[in-house]
Amino acid sequence: MTEERIVTAALLVIGDEILSGRTKDQNIGFIAEHLTNIGIRLKEVRVVPDIEDDIADAVNALRRRYTYVFTTGGIGPTHDDITADSIGKAFSARVGVDPRAEKILRDYYAEKGLELTGARLRMARIPEGAELVDNPVSAAPGFRLENVIVMAGIPSIMQAMLAAVTPSLATGSKLLSLAISIDRAESEIAAAFSAHQKLYPDVTMGSYPFMRDGRYAVELVLRCADQARLDEAAATLKRALGV
């Protein structure tokens, strides 16, 4: 049996607009699915307001607990974009215009015949010691400082940054999953399902009720890093439930 290597992550969503309900988050689900697929287990998500101390406190709590912390939002050119400063505060790192980021922005705007204004240059402010994360969509880079990866909030840009940073991430054993969907109320299968969980303590079994055509249905999800074990648990569960 090979040793199982577990790599974990947290996601910190920075955004008053999510907390007010004005903008509906589109990043949590995408990042969760991506990390699961590459073998990183997302263990916690937090959404915090655009307040420097709140962001810094959350970053410090999460970066000590998980292999990686991903953040989204707050790296644009306006006064409410305070993620770089907040990360700097969390790490006690100086934040200033990064020459590499400045060059990227200067080239990008020069090609468009636009000036690199003070507001645009604000997007080159990066904490000291950070590596840049490539932004193939709109140039202004994200960055990585130790285990904290800072990305944009606009979904298309966030996704491009996540793709750019992915090859450099350590990954562990993938948590494989398998779903069995049943047109019965959850309470009808609960006893047999719980008994089955006891038989397979190494397979995490979750039950997720939903409505289908106005009737209750349930999706039983089994998770395990070992494919053979997962298949066996699913097969015996199906027999136990007669499906």
Added chain:
Amino acid sequence: MTEERIVTAALLVIGDEILSGRTKDQNIGFIAEHLTNIGIRLKEVRVVPDIEDDIADAVNALRRRYTYVFTTGGIGPTHDDITADSIGKAFSARVGVDPRAEKILRDYYAEKGLELTGARLRMARIPEGAELVDNPVSAAPGFRLENVIVMAGIPSIMQAMLAAVTPSLATGSKLLSLAISIDRAESEIAAAFSAHQKLYPDVTMGSYPFMRDGRYAVELVLRCADQARLDEAAATLKRALGV
């Protein structure tokens, strides 16, 4: 000038299925919008796995910091539904079958000609000292213990529980908001926008870029509890930007 009363809340989403990306959360945005509309300010959201200690720790961190804590998920009949026990742990409260909840479930299943099995009775397990939260959709109640309000994860049931509990909530001054949508890149309006924020320190101004027909656009959102002040800040901002 009347004194401003601020009521705050946090939301704790309990769910392995959200963290794995298999289920996309539909509750955060709904709850955020609802709370904003009734004058409660959502200040933080956390998503945690189905682990008793993680849930209890998050509940304890949040309930001391905010007026209310809302939770979603984990109150069904299966073994992975551990929210009641986790809240009991957070409050050091005994968790057992609540006679009021048992009666609700007994009546509900009797009317359907179904038996109140052990699995179904599990949904009557409520921490001591809690009040029940009505579930007009599928009977099994949520509950409220001090400032923590525990709701189902299925969106239709969560929404019914939130409606049921709303009349009993203290509410404060509503944070009013006003949005100005502009077909320009964020970096073009950043300097004028930041200067405007300095003129109105009591109006929170956020800038949210997005793509419209393949081009960058930006939504400027102004927030303030005072309608007249909000209108004035928006009018002068429009003039400053020539829109």
